[in-house]
Amino acid sequence: MKTRELFQIDLPSNPERLPAFREELRAWLVHQPWDEHQLCDIILAVDEALTNVIRHGYKNQSDQPIYFTAMALNGDGEPPGIEIRIRDYGQQVDLSKIAGRDLGDIRPGGLGVHLIRAMMSSADYFHAPGGGLLLIMRKSLNHTGKSQE
Amino acid sequence: MAASPQSSNLTIELAAHGPLRVVRLLGEIDLGSSPRLRQQFLALVEDKDPKYIVDLSGVPYMDSSGVGTLVEFKRKLERRRGQVVLVGIQPRVRSLFEITKLDKFFIIAATLDEAAAK
Numbered sequence: 001m002k003t004r005e006l007f008q009i010d011l012p013s014n015p016e017r018l019p020a021f022r023e024e025l026r027a028w029l030v031h032q033p034w035d036e037h038q039l040c041d042i043i044l045a046v047d048e049a050l051t052n053v054i055r056h057g058y059k060n061q062s063d064q065p066i067y068f069t070a071m072a073l074n075g076d077g078e079p080p081g082i083e084i085r086i087r088d089y090g091q092q093v094d095l096s097k098i099a100g101r102d103l104g105d106i107r108p109g110g111l112g113v114h115l116i117r118a119m120m121s122s123a124d125y126f127h128a129p130g131g132g133l134l135l136i137m138r139k140s141l142n143h144t145g146k147s148q149e
Numbered sequence: 150m151a152a153s154p155q156s157s158n159l160t161i162e163l164a165a166h167g168p169l170r171v172v173r174l175l176g177e178i179d180l181g182s183s184p185r186l187r188q189q190f191l192a193l194v195e196d197k198d199p200k201y202i203v204d205l206s207g208v209p210y211m212d213s214s215g216v217g218t219l220v221e222f223k224r225k226l227e228r229r230r231g232q233v234v235l236v237g238i239q240p241r242v243r244s245l246f247e248i249t250k251l252d253k254f255f256i257i258a259a260t261l262d263e264a265a266a267k
Contacts, residue, residue, distance in 0.1 A: 015180040016181045018181055019179065040241055044212060048213055051179070051212060104250075106220060106251070106254050107220065107224075108217035108220045108224075109213075111213040111217065111249050112213045115213055115245070115248065
């Protein structure tokens with residue numbers, strides 16, 4: 001696998017790290033065949049996922065580990081696109097309760113998961129061995145996020 | 150015009166547009182910057198006759214924490230018979246409001262003059 005097809009980074013659960021990380025992710029994504037809308041979709045989905053880890057998994061502790069991996073999928077048995085894995089060691093929650101709020105129930109919060117699912121082709125949470133959660137998100141090259149509708 | 154200290158990549162300016170008060174935001178609104186924005190909004194809610202325009206023309210990026218902060222601001226203003234109008238929303242940020250159906254919840258204007266007329 002070419003280095004450019006894999007982007008791995010260990011992040012602290014510090015919100016102040018997010019702006020620079022978004023730029024690093026963008027710098028990697030521009031080498032993939034995404035259009036600007038799709039690229040922004042991916043960055044927003046990742047940002048929302050990391051925000052959820054910091055807020056809910058780590059209860060706003062800023063020094064906990066987050067392991068991020070993005071891998072270009074080149075169509076070898078799967079649709080071309082990207083797979084992103086975000087692994088934390090935070091609080092394990094009931095996976096069935098990871099859902100966006102009813103959009104008719106307008107209040108602060110509860111939109112992160114909704115946005116992730118709107119931006120990506122799929123997003124699946126798992127209880128990770130040793131604690132914490134593993135989120136696997138995929139987006140195929142032909143996926144149009146709701147931001148473009 | 151007063152600018153708050155820039156501890157993250159968001160600058161908050163308080164300005165005036167004729168008789169109306171404008172909160173001008175410059176930079177990205179995310180989990181790192183939204184708590185400071187929330188504190189600013191909570192202070193503004195306490196004002197007499199709290200009617201505001203929030204100018205988002207300088208905000209190229211916002212996530213759900215920013216949207217949630219704006220929702221809370223509007224809710225608190227409404228309890229005090231106040232109002233907020235959002236102006237100058239960039240296309241990418243606007244799509245966030247549309248996806249979450251909050252474009253129907255907020256009063257949104259294209260320009261400051263249009264916002265003043267709301």
